[in-house]
Amino acid sequence: MTLAAELPWLWGSLFALALATGAAIWGMLPRYSYDGALTEASSNARFESFVLWSLLLSIVLMTIAMGVRWDRIGHGPFVSLFELLMSQIWSLSIFYIVIYWRAPSLRGTSVIIFPALWVLGSWVLILDPTASFYPATYYNNWKWAHVLFGKVFLGAALFGVGLAGIILLRQTRAAKLFSKMPSSAVLDHIAWRFMMLALIFDSLMLIAGAVWAQDAWGRYWQWDELETSSFLNWLYLGAIIHLRMTYRMPLQVGAWLVIGVFVFAFLTYFGAPYFSPSAHKGVV
Amino acid sequence: MPILSAMASLKVTLVGMLLLSVGSMLTYGGDTGVTVWVLIVPMLLLALNLMCAIATSRKINGQPGLLVFHLSLLALVIVIAVGRLAHLDAQIEIVVGQSFDGSHLVDLQQGPWHTGDLSEITFLQGPYSVSYEPGVQRGATASRIGLLDKNSGFEKEIVVGDDTPLIFGDYRLYTSFNKGYAVILEWLPKEGGSYSGSVNMPSFPLNDYRQKNEWTPPGSDTTVKFWLRLDTGYDEEDYWVLSMDNSSGVLVMTVDDLRVELQEGESLQFDDGLLKYKELTMWMGYTIFYDPTLRWLFFISTFGVLGLGWHLWSRADRLLGQNFESDTKGGVN
Numbered sequence: 060m061t062l063a064a065e066l067p068w069l070w071g072s073l074f075a076l077a078l079a080t081g082a083a084i085w086g087m088l089p090r091y092s093y094d095g096a097l098t099e100a101s102s103n104a105r106f107e108s109f110v111l112w113s114l115l116l117s118i119v120l121m122t123i124a125m126g127v128r129w130d131r132i133g134h135g136p137f138v139s140l141f142e143l144l145m146s147q148i149w150s151l152s153i154f155y156i157v158i159y160w161r162a163p164s165l166r167g168t169s170v171i172i173f174p175a176l177w178v179l180g181s182w183v184l185i186l187d188p189t190a191s192f193y194p195a196t197y198y199n200n201w202k203w204a205h206v207l208f209g210k211v212f213l214g215a216a217l218f219g220v221g222l223a224g225i226i227l228l229r230q231t232r233a234a235k236l237f238s239k240m241p242s243s244a245v246l247d248h249i250a251w252r253f254m255m256l257a258l259i260f261d262s263l264m265l266i267a268g269a270v271w272a273q274d275a276w277g278r279y280w281q282w283d284e285l286e287t288s289s290f291l292n293w294l295y296l297g298a299i300i301h302l303r304m305t306y307r308m309p310l311q312v313g314a315w316l317v318i319g320v321f322v323f324a325f326l327t328y329f330g331a332p333y334f335s336p337s338a339h340k341g342v343v
Numbered sequence: 344m345p346i347l348s349a350m351a352s353l354k355v356t357l358v359g360m361l362l363l364s365v366g367s368m369l370t371y372g373g374d375t376g377v378t379v380w381v382l383i384v385p386m387l388l389l390a391l392n393l394m395c396a397i398a399t400s401r402k403i404n405g406q407p408g409l410l411v412f413h414l415s416l417l418a419l420v421i422v423i424a425v426g427r428l429a430h431l432d433a434q435i436e437i438v439v440g441q442s443f444d445g446s447h448l449v450d451l452q453q454g455p456w457h458t459g460d461l462s463e464i465t466f467l468q469g470p471y472s473v474s475y476e477p478g479v480q481r482g483a484t485a486s487r488i489g490l491l492d493k494n495s496g497f498e499k500e501i502v503v504g505d506d507t508p509l510i511f512g513d514y515r516l517y518t519s520f521n522k523g524y525a526v527i528l529e530w531l532p533k534e535g536g537s538y539s540g541s542v543n544m545p546s547f548p549l550n551d552y553r554q555k556n557e558w559t560p561p562g563s564d565t566t567v568k569f570w571l572r573l574d575t576g577y578d579e580e581d582y583w584v585l586s587m588d589n590s591s592g593v594l595v596m597t598v599d600d601l602r603v604e605l606q607e608g609e610s611l612q613f614d615d616g617l618l619k620y621k622e623l624t625m626w627m628g629y630t631i632f633y634d635p636t637l638r639w640l641f642f643i644s645t646f647g648v649l650g651l652g653w654h655l656w657s658r659a660d661r662l663l664g665q666n667f668e669s670d671t672k673g674g675v676n
């Protein structure tokens with residue numbers, strides 16, 4: 060791996076994320092007094108503010124890493140998997156930090172969200188940071204709208220995973236860790252609100268993407284691998300929202316459906332380009 | 344009415360969505376030869392289902408934002424269908440210095456309702472350049488276009504390329520990866536007269552090593568084989584610009600056993616006439632796209648999403664806050 064200028068900042072950011080992850084999990088662990096009785100986790104607040112600050116630090120360092128790379132290669136993080144993943148970790152962290160900050164009762168979701176971010180983080184570490192080629196059609200301004208909407212969509216989907224994860228973990232022995240959080244019915248309710256938000260931004264992403272595609276390739280839709288997969292993802296979201304309205308389903312089933320949205324989106328963005336790297340770049 | 348309410352069932356919606364997802368998986372990859380009915384049938388089913396639901400369900404017609412969203416889905420299906428019926432897709436190769444001629448379209452596909460008038464497209468192809476980065480990565484294309492006024496001729500010059508199409512009404516022309524060199528030839532038959540024409544060589548740099556074509560002069564029974572030996576400064580490993588400014592070419596002609604190399608301006612005498620290699624030039628390939636519904640698609644879909652946003656907003660109990668338990672006592676939804 061070449062030693063690129065942005066790497067120290069990237070490592071710093073992931074280190075800060077590691078601190079946040081450690082503190083989030085440590086803070087959730089049950090505390091026992093000397094006589095073996097479960098005590099209130101009195102230090103929770105301290106842990107939580109540590110998590111908040113280290114997540115913020117991680118975001119700041121990732122911003123610098125992206126800025127340094129931008130300056131080095133002359134274009135934004137829109138092309139290679141290395142830069143796309145960096146940019147996703149960055150925006151997912153920003154989406155999540157707002158929730159973490161504003162909704163203290165939902166902070167338990169961090170024990171699901173942070174490890175999920177780590178999947179992306181450890182992937183970035185094994186990728187090659189060499190400069191990517193910036194296709195002529197990427198100068199189009201619709202790219203910004205497309206990317207921005209996509210980020211909000213994925214942020215909402217990831218938060219859904221956090222909530223669904225708690226619902227599922229409550230079926231296991233880890234249940235008592237989340238006793239302070241709202242009931243599973245409430246988490247489920249919030250998760251599905253976020254699915255609606257995800258659908259809105261997914262739709263906006265598709266619209267902006269289609270406008271861009273019309274400019275870039277002279278057609279707004281052509282069923283290439285990314286288009287097909289993201290349309291199926293959109294349809295899946297619509298279908299599970301209807302499924303939940305049509306049938307009474309146990310919360311756990313709903314939770315898996317919600318997790319499916321993120322998994323689907325993840326496979327779409329980071330999987331489909333593997334099948335055909337040229338599909339969304341217009342090479343030759 | 345029992346049929347209406349049966350058709351309005353959300354179970355039908357789920358079936359329709361399932362069929363639509365199967366249809367789009369079959370369609371995956373574009374021109375796969377799979378009939379478009381795999382998309383049309385599920386869409387028709389969903390449209391019918393939705394119309395019945397709107398007619399019968401208070402849940403959907405009593406919530407304005409939701410209604411707007413679903414109506415826009417319905418409208419989208421209709422407008423997409425109209426767009427496909429009226430569309431035109433085609434390719435054209437235009438030699439520098441020549442004007443657009445609608446009778447030269449290739450790969451033409453058009454819907455039965457296509458009523459566009461190709462004569463709206465009037466322009467003169469000017470010189471162009473395409474930048475390449477090391478590794479033959481195509482960068483910006485700048486194609487100079489002379490816009491023509493129907494009466495007074497040349498009007499003004501504009502530059503198009505990549506994501507900046509050349510627009511005439513609902514026709515949009517996009518520069519494509521398909522472009523290359525052409526030779527301008529003049530044929531002077533023995534019996535008098537003169538014919539000028541161009542022969543386009545295969546796409547460059549894609550077919551760098553196969554710059555060949557053949558041509559039979561009008562009225563002659565000799566087929567001439569051409570090979571263009573180019574000097575373009577093209578280097579796969581370096582920055583490079585495809586343009587006339589740094590291109591020259593020797594035209595190698597083969598007729599039966601005869602092989603002759605001609606520089607620009609030189610000619611070759613045949614039994615029945617004289618063939619002159621007047622000059623080297625280039626051609627640009629355009630993708631032509633016509634769909635009068637584009638802006639409608641955009642407005643309808645955006646409007647629909649706004650409706651869904653409104654729906655979410657109007658039902659948004661405090662999404663983020665601390666009193667979820669008390670906020671949602673009434674139930675899950």
Ligand code: HEM
Nearest residue numbers: 297300304351352353356389392393396400402403413416
């Ligand atoms: C094809 C894509 C479709 C998508 C993406 C979609 C999306 C949605 C969404 C997001 C909601 C709001 C859910 C909520 O309030 O919790 C909804 C509600 C509804 N949809 Fe669809 N829909 C689609 C098609 C249809 C069709 C074809 C029908 C026809 C039956 C339909 C009927 C309904 C009804 C009746 C509701 C109201 C349910 C309620 O508020 O309890 N939808 N739809």
